[in-house]
Amino acid sequence: MRQEDEDRQGQSELLQSLRSKATELLLREEWEESIQVYTKFIDLSRIQISNLEPDPDKFRKSLCLALCNRAEARARLRDFLGAMRDCDEALEIERTHFKTLLCKGKVLLGLSKYSLALECFKTALLDPQAGGNLETVTEYIEKCKKLEFQAKTGAFDLSDWILSGFRGKTPELAEFIGSIEIKKCEVSGRGLFATKNIVAGTLIIVTKAVATERGILGSGESGEKAQLIMWKSFIEEVTESVRKCDRTHRLVSILSTGKDEDDLEIPDISLFRPDEAFGIYDDSKRDLDVEKLLSILDVNSLVEDAVSAKVLGKNKEYYGVGLWTLASLINHSCIPNARRLHVGDYAIVHASRDIKAGEEVTFAYFDVLSPLEKRKEMAESWGFSCGCSRCKFESFLYVTNQEIGEFEMGLERGVDAGNAVHMVEEGMKRWKVKGKDKGLLRASYWGVYDEIYNSERLMKRWGRKIPTMEVVVDSVYDVIGSDERLMKMVVEEMKKKNGACSNIAEMEKIVKLGKGVYGKVVSKKKAMKSLLGLE
Numbered sequence: 001m002r003q004e005d006e007d008r009q010g011q012s013e014l015l016q017s018l019r020s021k022a023t024e025l026l027l028r029e030e031w032e033e034s035i036q037v038y039t040k041f042i043d044l045s046r047i048q049i050s051n052l053e054p055d056p057d058k059f060r061k062s063l064c065l066a067l068c069n070r071a072e073a074r075a076r077l078r079d080f081l082g083a084m085r086d087c088d089e090a091l092e093i094e095r096t097h098f099k100t101l102l103c104k105g106k107v108l109l110g111l112s113k114y115s116l117a118l119e120c121f122k123t124a125l126l127d128p129q130a131g132g133n134l135e136t137v138t139e140y141i142e143k144c145k146k147l148e149f150q151a152k153t154g155a156f157d158l159s160d161w162i163l164s165g166f167r168g169k170t171p172e173l174a175e176f177i178g179s180i181e182i183k184k185c186e187v188s189g190r191g192l193f194a195t196k197n198i199v200a201g202t203l204i205i206v207t208k209a210v211a212t213e214r215g216i217l218g219s220g221e222s223g224e225k226a227q228l229i230m231w232k233s234f235i236e237e238v239t240e241s242v243r244k245c246d247r248t249h250r251l252v253s254i255l256s257t258g259k260d261e262d263d264l265e266i267p268d269i270s271l272f273r274p275d276e277a278f279g280i281y282d283d284s285k286r287d288l289d290v291e292k293l294l295s296i297l298d299v300n301s302l303v304e305d306a307v308s309a310k311v312l313g314k315n316k317e318y319y320g321v322g323l324w325t326l327a328s329l330i331n332h333s334c335i336p337n338a339r340r341l342h343v344g345d346y347a348i349v350h351a352s353r354d355i356k357a358g359e360e361v362t363f364a365y366f367d368v369l370s371p372l373e374k375r376k377e378m379a380e381s382w383g384f385s386c387g388c389s390r391c392k393f394e395s396f397l398y399v400t401n402q403e404i405g406e407f408e409m410g411l412e413r414g415v416d417a418g419n420a421v422h423m424v425e426e427g428m429k430r431w432k433v434k435g436k437d438k439g440l441l442r443a444s445y446w447g448v449y450d451e452i453y454n455s456e457r458l459m460k461r462w463g464r465k466i467p468t469m470e471v472v473v474d475s476v477y478d479v480i481g482s483d484e485r486l487m488k489m490v491v492e493e494m495k496k497k498n499g500a501c502s503n504i505a506e507m508e509k510i511v512k513l514g515k516g517v518y519g520k521v522v523s524k525k526k527a528m529k530s531l532l533g534l535e
């Protein structure tokens with residue numbers, strides 16, 4: 001045998017063994033290792049092709065398949081950009097390579113690029129291999145259409161999942177940006193502002209996490225330790241996502257570190273739209289400033305079971321922390337108008353009461369059904385001093401009315417809740433607190449209102465001297481929007497009076513509160529009733 005032929009045979013055997021090894025690793029789901037072996041195979045194949053072997057087509061075909069398989073492994077490791085590059089190279093070799101088109105479509109779906117994904121799946125149908133996989137491709141096509149519709153309209157429907165008791169897979173959602181823009185905010189840095197009137201319950205954004213981490217926290221020292229471990233993995237995950245994707249890097253580096261907020265850039269909202277996103281192939285890996293990233297995570301990470309959020313599905317059982325870039329531009333207010341709903345890795349931000357065009361969209365970082373001093377402490381632990389109009393109003397009221405301080409001291413000594421509510425209501429007449437502002441103080445002293453309306457004994461004694469629960473709930477809703485505690489109070493009252501059924505006006509009120517807590521995510525009445533705990 002000639003030396004040349006021997007070399008060729010040697011190369012061919014080497015390629016053969018690399019391919020078998022890589023396939024085996026892929027089947028064993030050892031993604032990193034299979035990528036390494038496929039890379040060796042791909043490099044060697046390229047050399048063979050450029051050496052103008054007698055049968056370059058044979059090499060091209062196997063190169064196409066190897067690229068496709070490496071793309072699959074990269075996608076599993078969430079290296080979407082690497083996967084996209086492999087898919088594109090494979091498709092240059094074979095324009096309608098079925099497996100590659102399927103993989104590219106799935107990657108594009110992962111990047112929330114629904115229309116491009118749809119094109120891929122439609123092209124896949126042209127391949128003869130599609131015949132045996134028609135059902136899979138058709139399912140993907142339907143999914144792309146559904147997500148594209150959600151992304152355009154903001155119409156999401158979780159009814160069936162809710163009615164099934166959250167069984168099965170968590171629904172996949174589209175990313176959606178409603179009628180909002182990013183503007184300079186008077187209070188601090190930038191914020192999100194409504195560009196149109198937004199009705200309570202309307203979805204404002206649906207956004208996928210850069211990273212999330214969940215776990216079960218015990219109490220005491222072990223709980224703290226578990227939280228530290230979770231935080232460490234969360235930081236690693238964010239670092240990884242930022243390192244792998246230039247777009248994520250860009251979006252995360254826009255976020256506030258809590259310092260010099262007034263000098264921050266004001267990005268255009270389109271930067272956050274996945275379909276308009278810049279260079280999905282541009283992954284010029286940047287050095288990460290670790291200190292900056294840690295400050296960003298400190299200021300912007302959100303916990304899923306926060307007071308202004310609800311978690312649906314199995315994640316409810318865990319403590320979860322995550323980073324949602326667009327939601328990170330939402331400021332805190334003690335008179336918030338929005339809330340979050342967490343479904344899988346998505347955060348759904350919706351109006352918790354009507355929002356006027358031009359108004360800033362805000363949610364509560366901490367419990368705003370608390371008195372001013374308590375709120376100040378909580379804001380401080382978040383690293384800022386709250387500049388909202390409610391804090392300004394209440395600070396002024398405290399300075400001008402010494403009585404309020406004395407009343408609060410009485411509360412600390414454990415004054416009877418009925419007496420306390422009566423004192424606040426009478427006090428508001430002397431302090432000239434009128435109209436909507438009454439809701440602010442009722443929200444501040446919600447604890448005693450809650451106690452009295454939940455106690456038959458106290459209601460018998462004080463009921464006639466204080467406003468009705470409905471009046472108080474309405475006035476608190478007007479200023480802080482819907483809240484689970486308001487909703488539950490009205491539901492319980494209705495159940496006490498009429499059993500599970502109610503008159504239309506009461507039911508409408510409960511649904512309004514429910515939409516404010518959960519957002520408009522159901523089309524079926526039964527599903528809303530189940531969320532409200534009425535079924």
Ligand SMILES: C[S@@+](CC[C@H](N)C(=O)[O-])C[C@H]1O[C@@H](n2cnc3c(N)ncnc32)[C@H](O)[C@@H]1O
Binds near residue numbers: 256332333386
């Ligand atoms: C998650 S960021 C919110 C967006 C931020 N304003 C920006 O420009 O990126 C949280 C930071 O915003 C500021 N902030 C949010 N709500 C505030 C409020 N009610 N009063 C004062 N500062 C606030 C604080 O500096 C806080 O650390």
